[in-house]
Amino acid sequence: MAKPIIQLEHLTYQVNGRTILDDITFDIAEQEIFSVLGLSGTGKTTLLRLITGLIRPTSGSLRVFGQDITVMSEDEMNVLRDRMGLVFQYGALFDSLSVRENVGFRLYERTNTPEDEVRAIVADKLRQVGLPNTEELYPAELSGGMQKRVGIARVLVGDPDLLLYDEPTSGLDPVIAGAIDELITRLRDELGVTSVVVSHDVHSVLRMSDRIALLYQGKVQYLGTPQQFHDADDPVVRQFLTGSSDGPIHVV
Ligand SMILES: Nc1ncnc2c1ncn2[C@@H]1O[C@H](COP(=O)(O)OP(=O)(O)OP(=O)(O)O)[C@@H](O)[C@H]1O
Numbered sequence: 001m002a003k004p005i006i007q008l009e010h011l012t013y014q015v016n017g018r019t020i021l022d023d024i025t026f027d028i029a030e031q032e033i034f035s036v037l038g039l040s041g042t043g044k045t046t047l048l049r050l051i052t053g054l055i056r057p058t059s060g061s062l063r064v065f066g067q068d069i070t071v072m073s074e075d076e077m078n079v080l081r082d083r084m085g086l087v088f089q090y091g092a093l094f095d096s097l098s099v100r101e102n103v104g105f106r107l108y109e110r111t112n113t114p115e116d117e118v119r120a121i122v123a124d125k126l127r128q129v130g131l132p133n134t135e136e137l138y139p140a141e142l143s144g145g146m147q148k149r150v151g152i153a154r155v156l157v158g159d160p161d162l163l164l165y166d167e168p169t170s171g172l173d174p175v176i177a178g179a180i181d182e183l184i185t186r187l188r189d190e191l192g193v194t195s196v197v198v199s200h201d202v203h204s205v206l207r208m209s210d211r212i213a214l215l216y217q218g219k220v221q222y223l224g225t226p227q228q229f230h231d232a233d234d235p236v237v238r239q240f241l242t243g244s245s246d247g248p249i250h251v252v
């Protein structure tokens with residue numbers, strides 16, 4: 001297997017005495033598209049917050065780019081965070097800023113990059129996500145799918161080695177969702193990034209992932225390739241794939 005970029009070992013996360021993630025162990029390899037599937041509230045966003053060091057595990061270890069982030073200072077974490085791009089579950093664009101200002105946000109805020117250079121970088125990233133010449137539009141003028149792309153372009157400005165997507169296709173119709181799946185795959189191919197996708201969109205995940213982990217009741221219920229998921233006998237996997245109300249998953 002290629003070099004591991006993320007390594008979780010016996011990782012447990014508890015909040016208010018509740019165990020959200022319970023003794024989780026797996027590796028994510030360089031340039032892999034690794035997806036985490038799970039019901040709403042199973043801790044998928046929590047996992048991304050752990051990887052980006054926004055919260056710390058209760059126990060176990062978590063290595064990112066080979067470094068144990070559980071023992072890092074905030075300054076050390078910031079250096080590592082610069083290599084990651086988190087695409088938020090809800091676009092998280094600033095409504096009062098144009099697409100150019102949203103995508104160029106970190107350059108405007110954190111660097112003295114000259115305006116013409118910012119514009120060139122923004123134009124380049126917008127082209128990369130398939131939205132050329134949209135700089136002067138405002139978020140309210142964009143469809144949901146376009147907003148997701150702008151959110152991705154904004155993250156690409158940091159030239160990340162690791163892209164983390166939180167529900168990239170939620171709220172999108174199947175055709176637009178398919179286009180986002182293709183974009184995620186293309187960015188991996190063109191940029192050589194490692195991608196972690198958390199989602200409950202089974203269809204998307206089966207189509208684009210190299211490997212998938214299904215979280216259930218705080219544990220990794222099943223981990224494998226899309227083909228292995230298709231063929232799995234595990235009743236939780238079967239119920240998840242078919243969306244049936246009949247099975248071990250109780251819907252309250
Ligand atoms: N800071 C917090 N304080 C209390 N509970 C929290 C906190 N963060 C997360 N949780 C709880 O942890 C569980 C997992 O939340 P998380 O947002 O990770 O789920 P999710 O899998 O991303 O769900 P969804 O698919 O709806 O986005 C939820 O039950 C949530 O209420």
Ligand SMILES: [Mg+2]
Pocket residue numbers: 044045046089166
């Ligand atoms: Mg979530």
